[in-house]
Amino acid sequence: MSTTEQDLQHATTLLSKLQATDAKALENDSAARHELLQLSRNLTAALENPVDRATDLVFKPYTTVAARIAVDLNLFQHICDHVDGITSQKLAELTGADEVLITRILRLLAATAHLSESSTNTWTANPTTHALASPPVAAGHRFVYDILVTAALRTPTYLHESHYIAPTAPTDGLIQYAHQTKLPIFDYLATKPSLLADFNLFMGHTLGARSAWHDWYDVEGRILNGFSGGDLVVDVGGGKGHDLAALWATHGQHAAWPSSARLVLQDLPQVLSAIPPSMLPAPITLTPYDFFTPQPVRGARVYLLHHILHDWADSYCHTILTHLREAMAPGYSKLLIHELVLPDEGASELQARFDLVMMTFNGGMERTRGQWRGLLEGAGFCKVRFWEGDDGGDGLVEAEVVGRGETVEKETETEIGV
Ligand SMILES: C[S@@+](CC[C@H](N)C(=O)[O-])C[C@H]1O[C@@H](n2cnc3c(N)ncnc32)[C@H](O)[C@@H]1O
Numbered sequence: 001m002s003t004t005e006q007d008l009q010h011a012t013t014l015l016s017k018l019q020a021t022d023a024k025a026l027e028n029d030s031a032a033r034h035e036l037l038q039l040s041r042n043l044t045a046a047l048e049n050p051v052d053r054a055t056d057l058v059f060k061p062y063t064t065v066a067a068r069i070a071v072d073l074n075l076f077q078h079i080c081d082h083v084d085g086i087t088s089q090k091l092a093e094l095t096g097a098d099e100v101l102i103t104r105i106l107r108l109l110a111a112t113a114h115l116s117e118s119s120t121n122t123w124t125a126n127p128t129t130h131a132l133a134s135p136p137v138a139a140g141h142r143f144v145y146d147i148l149v150t151a152a153l154r155t156p157t158y159l160h161e162s163h164y165i166a167p168t169a170p171t172d173g174l175i176q177y178a179h180q181t182k183l184p185i186f187d188y189l190a191t192k193p194s195l196l197a198d199f200n201l202f203m204g205h206t207l208g209a210r211s212a213w214h215d216w217y218d219v220e221g222r223i224l225n226g227f228s229g230g231d232l233v234v235d236v237g238g239g240k241g242h243d244l245a246a247l248w249a250t251h252g253q254h255a256a257w258p259s260s261a262r263l264v265l266q267d268l269p270q271v272l273s274a275i276p277p278s279m280l281p282a283p284i285t286l287t288p289y290d291f292f293t294p295q296p297v298r299g300a301r302v303y304l305l306h307h308i309l310h311d312w313a314d315s316y317c318h319t320i321l322t323h324l325r326e327a328m329a330p331g332y333s334k335l336l337i338h339e340l341v342l343p344d345e346g347a348s349e350l351q352a353r354f355d356l357v358m359m360t361f362n363g364g365m366e367r368t369r370g371q372w373r374g375l376l377e378g379a380g381f382c383k384v385r386f387w388e389g390d391d392g393g394d395g396l397v398e399a400e401v402v403g404r405g406e407t408v409e410k411e412t413e414t415e416i417g418v
Helices: 005-019 030-047 050-059 061-072 075-081 088-095 099-111 127-133 135-152 155-161 174-179 185-190 193-202 219-224 242-251 314-327 349-362 369-378
Strands: 116-119 122-124 231-236 262-267 284-288 302-306 334-339 381-388 395-401
Touching: 005 030, 061 075, 061 099, 061 127, 061 135, 075 088, 075 099, 075 127, 088 099, 088 122, 099 116, 127 135, 135 174, 135 193, 135 349, 155 174, 174 185, 174 349, 185 193, 219 231, 219 242, 231 242, 242 262, 242 284, 302 314, 314 369, 334 369, 369 381, 369 395
Parallel strands: 231 262, 231 302, 262 284, 302 334
Antiparallel strands: 116 122, 334 395, 381 395
């Protein structure tokens, strides 16, 4: 089987579309960049020989393996430190690793454009190499490889034994199967301090540099206007507080920001106790909290769940949402869920992959609009609205609660945003 004439014609059409793009206009247009990226992926798929494409997929994991080894040897950082390039020989001296082994690892990463090969066995950094050298991304490689990929490799056997029923229970899923533990993932991580530290450092970077909700949601119009003082945002399961710190950095200095507004960071005690006291800005207060118990902060303006519900199957989400609903003030409090919102068809590679990552992690899943709506309405929420960023990253689902005896009016079903 080879590339058909139709494929090549398709490739030519895509190529003309790519050529017609104004490169300058792309600099500040993330939507256009995103669209173009998709076109270029389609172009690659159309140009590749189908058998080569199918066969190459078999070997794809080796790129991840090479990156994981490079992280252990700190190769990305060493390469970044040498602006004129560094040889395998010098890297061998710096790391104590075998020179030939270093070349074998780095040439794959150069072939995949994660670094550049400036001359024979000499390596220089490109922008991706700098990103790979950053501590959160290096932490992500360690955590994802050692905990998730290890479990993902066991998925075919697990699913065969479970008669192809996807795992949903946090005590009996892929992590427990692969790592031979009975502990749920967050308790298991607590027994592995360095991987827990990697996990917490990586959080906030899982979707790369894609934008956050407060970059495109009308914070002033929908939250600050009508704020009656006290607790402005409660970040439930907020990890090390990076989302609240980013919200504060973007909006905290604006005139519209109420000086009395409190930002509350909630997470498990072992996560909060690892945050250095001086790391977070003053308006953020820390409250250890288990989201399977009643929510202690009542009547806040916003309860934020970022990458929480995708960790859990529906029945667990229902419990988390019920505790929030009971704490929320009808007609005032808003629930904001910052997560991927999958299209009913044509999900991107990132969206589809994350869904499987969540299945591995804790029997969780990524959800479509219909699934989000079903989950929220089933837990007693109304006025469910959707926003989606234009760079393929997380969207935002907003919901409110009805007061006792109130009914949800027809107009509350409206969806807005793009
Ligand atoms: C995937 S991380 C998301 C962190 C952060 N919101 C973000 O988007 O980067 C999930 C978070 O939920 C926290 N978590 C897990 N179980 C929890 C529980 N029962 N109560 C409170 N937080 C919990 C974890 O410690 C972790 O910080």
